[in-house]
Amino acid sequence: MNHVLCGLAANAALPSELVDRLIAVADADVAAVLAARADLSHAQAVALASRVVESAVPLAYQGRLTVADIDPAAQPRAALALLEEGVGGPEWARLFAADPVVERREKLAACPGLPPDVVEMLAADSHMSVVAEFALWATPDVATRLAGHRHAEVRRAVAANEATPPTVLAALISGEGLHPAQRCVVCDREEPPFVHDPKCSRLDCDLLPGASCDGSHESTVHDMLVAAVRNPATPVAAVVGLAGHPSMLLRWALAARSDLPPEVCARLAVDPAPGVRADLAENPAIDDGLIRALADDRDHNVQRRLAHHPHVPLDVLTRLAGMTTIGTTLLPRIAAASPSEVRELAQSPNPAARMLVAQRRDLPAEIRDALATDSDAKVVKAVAPHPGLPASQLRAMVDRQGVRVIAKVAANPDATPALREYLTRHEPRAQKAFREIARHPNATAPALLACLADHRAKPVAAGHPALPPLVVAELLTDRDGRVAEAAAANRSLPHAVMADLLPGGPSF
Structure with a gap:
C-alpha cells in the first residue's frame, strides 16, 4: 500500500486536475479511497471504474455510475450493485437469473422489484443457496409458498424474513399444515446420521461446528426456530412455549423479545444461562418486581445490562453503579430523569449516583458547577466534557x-x-x-x-489543518505509514507539494 497516495486520495483540498492525475495511476487501494470522495465528478467516476474495475461496485452503490456506464457482461458485480439499488432494466435481471455463476444468482436474489418471470426462475433455482437467499427477501406471497420448500435451509430463510405472514411463521414453529422437510445442508453432504466434528480439519468443509442430521434435519430446524423467535413478525403466542426448551440459544433469542408476557419473563429470569438472564435484564417487557430481583443476580453482565434498562428505578440503578462497571455512558434512565430526580442524584451522598447524572450534557449551570468541584475524581471526570x-x-x-x-x-x-x-x-x-x-x-x-x-x-495530529504546512510536508516521510497517510490527507498541505507527490514529480 502506498500510504501517501492513499492519504492524498482522501484529501478534501485536492484540486480536480490532481484528482485526474491520481486516477490515472491509481491501484486498488487508492481507487477505494478515491471512490469515496464527495466531489468526484461523473466523468472521473467513469475513468476510475475503467482504471480499476473493482471500484465500479462502490461507485454504483453511491449512484455515481448509471446503467449507461456499465456493461453487465464485463462488470457483473457493478451491474448487480445497480440492481440492488433498484436501478437496471428487467433484461439485466433475466441475464443474471440464467447466469451459471451461483454467487451472481444469489446476489440477484436479494435485489428488489424483480420481474415476475425472474421471481419464478429464482424460486425454482436448482441451487439451494439461491432459493434460500431469495426466501430471505421474498414478498409475503412468495415467502408463503417457499415455507413448504423441501429444503430445510430455505424454510430457515423464510423464518428470518420479516415480510413472512405471521400465520406462516407460526406454522414453521409448530409444523402444522407443512410437510416435513426432505433435505438439509448436512445430509446434502453427508449420509445421516452425522454430527460434524467441531475440530474438523477439512479445508473444503463449510459445515458449522456441531451441525447434525439424523434424518430429521435437527440442526437446520433448530436454526429455523431461532430465526423465527428473533423475527418480530412472529406472534408471541407461537414462541412462549419455548421458554423451557433445552436449547439455550432458543431461550436466549426469546429473552430479547419485548412482547413477552410476565409469566415467561419470570421463568427466564431464573434461567441457568447468564446470557439469557442478561438479555432479559435489558428487556422493556420486565416489570419492577423482576428488575429488583435481577438486581441481586451475581452475574456481572446481568447487572450491567440491567443498568441500561429504560425503566430501572433510580435506587436500584445507583446500587448497581456501585456494584458493577457501567462505563462512561449516559444511561437511558438517567437521560429520562426529571429535573427533581436530576437534583436528587446530584446531591446524593453516593458518588456513584453523582457520577451517573454527571454524564448528562444538559445540566443546569448550578448543578454542573457543583459537580465540577466534587471531591470524587470519577464524578469530575464524568462532568469534565460538559459544555459551558x-x-x-x-x-x-x-x-x-x-x-x-x-x-x-x-x-x-x-x-x-x-x-x-x-x-x-x-x-x-x-x-x-x-x-x-x-x-x-x-x-x-x-x-x-x-x-x-x-x-x-501523532497520526491524529498529522491530519489536523492547524498544523504548520512545512511540518505536514515533513511528516510525509515518517516511518509510520499512518502518520504519512494522515499528513497527505491534511487539507493544509500546499497544492505544489500535492502535485509533487504524484508520479512524475519530485519524490519525498
Whole structure:
C-alpha cells in the first residue's frame, strides 16, 4: 500500500486536475479511497471504474455510475450493485437469473422489484443457496409458498424474513399444515446420521461446528426456530412455549423479545444461562418486581445490562453503579430523569449516583458547577466534557484531580487554546489527553506540535489543518505509514507539494 497516495486520495483540498492525475495511476487501494470522495465528478467516476474495475461496485452503490456506464457482461458485480439499488432494466435481471455463476444468482436474489418471470426462475433455482437467499427477501406471497420448500435451509430463510405472514411463521414453529422437510445442508453432504466434528480439519468443509442430521434435519430446524423467535413478525403466542426448551440459544433469542408476557419473563429470569438472564435484564417487557430481583443476580453482565434498562428505578440503578462497571455512558434512565430526580442524584451522598447524572450534557449551570468541584475524581471526570464550563474551572479540575481528569478536560468543546497548551505541558503526562487535543477542531499549532511527540496522537495530529504546512510536508516521510497517510490527507498541505507527490514529480 502506498500510504501517501492513499492519504492524498482522501484529501478534501485536492484540486480536480490532481484528482485526474491520481486516477490515472491509481491501484486498488487508492481507487477505494478515491471512490469515496464527495466531489468526484461523473466523468472521473467513469475513468476510475475503467482504471480499476473493482471500484465500479462502490461507485454504483453511491449512484455515481448509471446503467449507461456499465456493461453487465464485463462488470457483473457493478451491474448487480445497480440492481440492488433498484436501478437496471428487467433484461439485466433475466441475464443474471440464467447466469451459471451461483454467487451472481444469489446476489440477484436479494435485489428488489424483480420481474415476475425472474421471481419464478429464482424460486425454482436448482441451487439451494439461491432459493434460500431469495426466501430471505421474498414478498409475503412468495415467502408463503417457499415455507413448504423441501429444503430445510430455505424454510430457515423464510423464518428470518420479516415480510413472512405471521400465520406462516407460526406454522414453521409448530409444523402444522407443512410437510416435513426432505433435505438439509448436512445430509446434502453427508449420509445421516452425522454430527460434524467441531475440530474438523477439512479445508473444503463449510459445515458449522456441531451441525447434525439424523434424518430429521435437527440442526437446520433448530436454526429455523431461532430465526423465527428473533423475527418480530412472529406472534408471541407461537414462541412462549419455548421458554423451557433445552436449547439455550432458543431461550436466549426469546429473552430479547419485548412482547413477552410476565409469566415467561419470570421463568427466564431464573434461567441457568447468564446470557439469557442478561438479555432479559435489558428487556422493556420486565416489570419492577423482576428488575429488583435481577438486581441481586451475581452475574456481572446481568447487572450491567440491567443498568441500561429504560425503566430501572433510580435506587436500584445507583446500587448497581456501585456494584458493577457501567462505563462512561449516559444511561437511558438517567437521560429520562426529571429535573427533581436530576437534583436528587446530584446531591446524593453516593458518588456513584453523582457520577451517573454527571454524564448528562444538559445540566443546569448550578448543578454542573457543583459537580465540577466534587471531591470524587470519577464524578469530575464524568462532568469534565460538559459544555459551558469556563476555562478557569476546567483548569481548577486538573489542578485538583491531575491525570485522572486531563483527557476528559481536553475533550471539552469549550477548552481554550491556552488551556490545551497547558495540558500538553502537564506532569505527569496523560497520553489520552494528547489524542483528545490532536482531534480537537480548535487545537493550535503549539499544542499539535506537542502531540507529535506521542506515538498514538501523532497520526491524529498529522491530519489536523492547524498544523504548520512545512511540518505536514515533513511528516510525509515518517516511518509510520499512518502518520504519512494522515499528513497527505491534511487539507493544509500546499497544492505544489500535492502535485509533487504524484508520479512524475519530485519524490519525498
